[in-house]
């Protein structure tokens with residue numbers, strides 16, 4: 041009650057304070073500064089209150105002593121309240137550590153927005169024991185944490201570095217639409233919607249649009265949301281994800297894989313060369329070492345042999361592609377054979393054993409989309425299967441992070457592809473036109489940004505790598 045009577049005022053005799061973000065404070069040492077933020081941590085030691093303040097650009101130790109620690113707002117201060125602090129920025133004494141190497145010794149402060157104490161306190165909502173489904177509901181609060189915010193900070197640096205690398209290789213950024221009327225990766229995973237009385241979808245991939253840009257803009261890329269209505273509750277599937285896609289003209293399949301490898305390695309080099317992003321990688325994934333080049337390249341056909349040799353089996357499927365179980369309900373496991381899809385579990389085991397990035401290439405046409413170019417030469421067919429100039433890049437701990445291919449340049453071959461996949465070419469007229477008006481050999485790829493970030497930041501699931509992740513049943517917050 042006594043403390044309520046104490047009123048703190050800002051002394052007019054002190055030097056005018058410089059308003060600053062925490063991240064820019066070094067330049068203002070030994071000056072009077074004004075900083076606003078949220079109370080990240082709070083500790084009282086006798087008559088001194090130590091605060092760690094957070095404003096998104098960094099963390100700052102704030103010290104309240106004397107009158108500034110005796111006012112009612114100081115005694116009742118809670119974590120996650122917002123406040124403005126003014127005082128002198130001093131280097132921390134020898135032997136003491138604080139973020140940035142300095143601390144703010146406060147002469148005046150005010151509470152801006154209080155955060156509740158007691159049962160409703162922030163730490164009662166959110167702590168180590170909070171249930172995952174509640175954590176998902178409270179994603180907006182989880183984001184305030186040190187780990188979640190570091191992942192998003194690294195994500196931002198990653199996107200900037202990707203753009204830098206791509207631009208330096210003469211790819212131009214474009215922004216294709218999300219609302220589309222064609223499918224790229226098959227009808228099964230399309231989100232359908234009513235578009236002014238017509239059927240439309242949320243895009244699965246911007247690839248077809250990127251292909252149309254080649255004759256006018258040259259090589260292009262985009263960073264666009266893609267949507268997949270996959271009922272997959274796995275560590276690496278989202279219903280909406282950020283898709284980094286590139287498309288290049290007048291290249292060979294070998295050029296395509298080399299480009300993907302260059303993109304990844306140069307982007308990682310940029311991140312590691314930058315002090316701030318290198319620190320984030322160190323914080324999130326201390327044992328990270330960038331992959332060495334060239335990446336291993338393994339054909340699909342030899343990968344099937346590899347799986348058999350290593351005893352990595354797959355579940356038998358019935359004619360409806362449902363997993364077969366035995367009398368006790370246990371999955372019936374069989375060896376992989378040519379023509380099989382290499383499913384997530386097998387793929388993951390393979391990458392974990394190999395322990396470094398690997399390009400799997402040359403998948404059978406039957407397993408892949410209508411637009412993929414067929415492989416020619418003696419390795420182009422085996423056991424009745426025709427392989428395609430397609431590749432998946434697999435990374436340890438995550439599995440597939442990139443899918444790419446050379447595209448069919450020939451019109452007749454494209455029509456055969458539409459037919460094989462049961463696609464009505466009518467709505468694809470604009471895509472077909474690319475082959476009509478000056479076709480070219482070209483290829484491209486799509487990289488799942490959340491998957492790449494899960495690899496880089498060593499996250500258990502892609503859900504941690506998205507701002508507000510969407511998966512089956514989850515579109516809140």
Ligand code: 4AD
Nearest residue numbers: 245247268277278281285441442443484485486488
């Ligand atoms: O292999 P995908 O389906 O390839 C394409 O969409 C091509 N049209 C891309 C292109 O050539 N331009 O998807 C590419 C990548 C995958 O390797 C994966 O990293 C990511 O997109 N991806 C997903 N990420 C999160 N959740 C999902 N449900 C994903 N589906 C694909």
